[in-house]
Amino acid sequence: MHKLLSRIALALAVALPAMSFAGTPVNINKADAATIAKSLDGIGQSKADAIVAWRDTNGPFKSADDLTQIKGIGKSTLERNRGSILLADTAPANDAAAAKTDTPAKKAKRSNKKPATAAAGE
Numbered sequence: 697m698h699k700l701l702s703r704i705a706l707a708l709a710v711a712l713p714a715m716s717f718a719g720t721p722v723n724i725n726k727a728d729a730a731t732i733a734k735s736l737d738g739i740g741q742s743k744a745d746a747i748v749a750w751r752d753t754n755g756p757f758k759s760a761d762d763l764t765q766i767k768g769i770g771k772s773t774l775e776r777n778r779g780s781i782l783l784a785d786t787a788p789a790n791d792a793a794a795a796k797t798d799t800p801a802k803k804a805k806r807s808n809k810k811p812a813t814a815a816a817g818e
Contacts, residue, residue, distance in 0.1 A: 719737045719779075719780030720735040720780060721735070721779075722735035722782060723782040724783065725756040725757055725783055726785075729744040729745045737777055738773045739773070742768075743766065746767065746769075747766055
């Protein structure tokens, strides 16, 4: 039993840091290859160079999904880094929050109940 617990503890100690690794947010439309390589998980210098070359040839990325057009970047790499890939200088979550504040507030629903004073007096 003790050996089993030791093995589980060792496995967790090794696996948790790797699982908790998250890329640093990076604007793929402005960053240089070295910054992209440091910021995204599974993207080394050669893939980062390919990202910059694609951007120079095709213009700015319109969505994070465009990265899958680059050889060696598949869906799993994209999904692992999706939260860190920015297309502008602000995070997408902030843009969504700003859009929600622009919508008008809903009107309060009217109650069908009679006021307590009117019901008691009748």
